[in-house]
Amino acid sequence: MSQHFFDQFLFVALPYVCLFTFFLMTIYRYRAQSFSYSSLSSQFLENKHHFWAVVPFHYGILVVTAGHFLAFLIPRTLLAWNSVPWRLYVLEISALAFGILTLIGLVGVIVRRLGSSKVRIVTTPTDWILFLMLLVQTASGVSLALFYPWGSSWFATNMSPYLWSIMKLAPDVTFVAAMPWVVKLHVVLAFLTIGFFPFTRLVHVLVIPNPYLWRKPQVVRWYSRREKTR
């Protein structure tokens, strides 16, 4: 009974609270405090180790996150891909490689922030909490890839239905309740990160500058004719 209650709390109540917080606070912050939306780059203060920490981290986490989204969105296609062994191996090894890249980058980011006195000054308690969360999350993700093989397949068969049940407002914790504790930790921490997201520097992910790719080089703002820009 208590186990059931516990699962309901961690995998139903908590996800909804986190998702609700995410949407509400992200929109509120964008509307009320748009000044605070910034990547808060510290490259200006420390440029020697910046590349070796920040670049692996970003490329790693972008690919890994994209992989999770794909498994969530197109689980059947993924299973079909994995039905041939070599394709499964390629996918799993790439996923592990990018996971390790993320971990190396993240450790680099943390070491750099601890090591440079200037960068430490612009690192807030929120940043440290976020780094700790991401570190545990990445480490648990990498250990899953190592010790619970073929995650791409069991994500598609077991985790996708759970996540979809959350999305469809008909939560079903059957699959996730049977998972080992590392998986549970990974899931809970994922939702916590989503809930924490709007209060952190992570909001810069939402303002990636895609319009640059198709806008004209020069920007002119007219105050007397609002619509006209060149």
Add this chain to the structure above:
Amino acid sequence: MNIRSQVSMVFHLDKCIGCHTCSVACKNVWTDRKGADYMWWNNVETKPGTGYPTQWEDQEQYHGGWEKDGDQPIHIKSTGKARVIPNIFHNPHMPSMDDYYEPWTYDYQNLFNAEEGSDQPIAKPISMITGKDIKVEAGPNWDDDLGGSQIYAANDPNLAGLSEQQRLQLSSVERLVLFYLPRICNHCLNPCCVASCPSGALYKRGEDGIVLIDQKKCRAWRSCVSACPYKKTYFNWFTGKSEKCILCFPRLETGQAPACFHSCVGRIRYLGVLLYDADRLEEVANLPDEELVNGHRSLILDPHDPEVIRKAQSAGIPDGVIESAQQSPVYKFVMDWKIALPPHIEYRTLPMLFYVPPMSPVIANFEDGLATHKMQGLFHGIDESRIPMQYFANLFGGGHEGVVRYAMGKQLAVRWHRRAETVGDVDRATADRFLREANCTVEEAEAIYKLTSLCTFEDRFVIPPMYREQAIEMVKEPHEQRAEAGFGFVGGPQRGG
């Protein structure tokens, strides 16, 4: 023809005494804040020298400005559409604080609170970033007045193309020379910072051409810092936003000169409107190097030409702005007299701050141990000046001497003319010959003399009416605006979490 108006500037370097009053005025008004502490939207450099940030003119290092490869259209040297996303995590050409300096203050309290001892207490330098003791090794004016220095002056990127003998000459004690180069944002017509911003946060104001950064749209991608070849966009390390000179637009809008202009002791600064043809910007920015200075001038339109006036009116430029353009001192220096030149036009940003190149002492010859100088002709005096013409050409002529020689010759002729008028040790015929050689009439020489030496506040600053109140009316009900505007940020510009 697409006529626009631009608030433009002239800095008369022959009058700059290097007092840094402009820098201090600007610092006190705009950048005396955490995160902006290292920024000098206005700074004064000693030339030859390395400047701030160190060697900012070396684009092999900083990759600023536009680049032209053969017949290809120009592109931003540091970034571009294909490179912006892969380089967004780490900007490969971003200068770091080490290229500027680490701001510091002093532990003045120690002078009062120090324990009693056998030594005088001192105020130790303290980093304004970390609050810890620092060893001060660089500052915004570290090479101030160090003309001739082997560490600073000798590393000036503008010395490119000078012969070994000319370089030695610049640093020999008897011939040592320096001048000052005050710098602010040039509010360019083809700003590289604007074109590089992935977020579209930077923009040029349509009405007056002032280049600004929308603080609410800036996301700290840092592209503008790398892209600006003059290094006049700065990264606020505390708020995580870029900032730059705003040409004191709140002052301009209320009819006051910008703080640096207003406070200028040497009265070197002039401000006025220029009308230009925005349709030809792309064409001019793509001209070959040697045609850039004249191409840039050809963009600027004669505000007295009835055709220009008619088209300006139909483009929506208010009559008050056109009248202001007709009285613009900048138009006189840049277009009528052609003695003010854009800095580093080869960066192709089409800067709208022009410099009157400074006269330097002529090289003395030694006869029997005494320094003497005999001037045979007007241009002899220019070619013999202590700063080689090639140096000025690198700075103000895109590497080409012609336009700089013209500007220098005219200034020198004006001096001879006034000398003939007032001192009398030069005969009128010689002065007239020099004026003719410099393509200058007596009337023009008098006008140059008056606007250079006897200029009043009103002569120097012809500030156009900005009609802000009318502009706002078109967008919003004035009463509504009054109820909403005025407080700016709620809670101040805090760093995001």
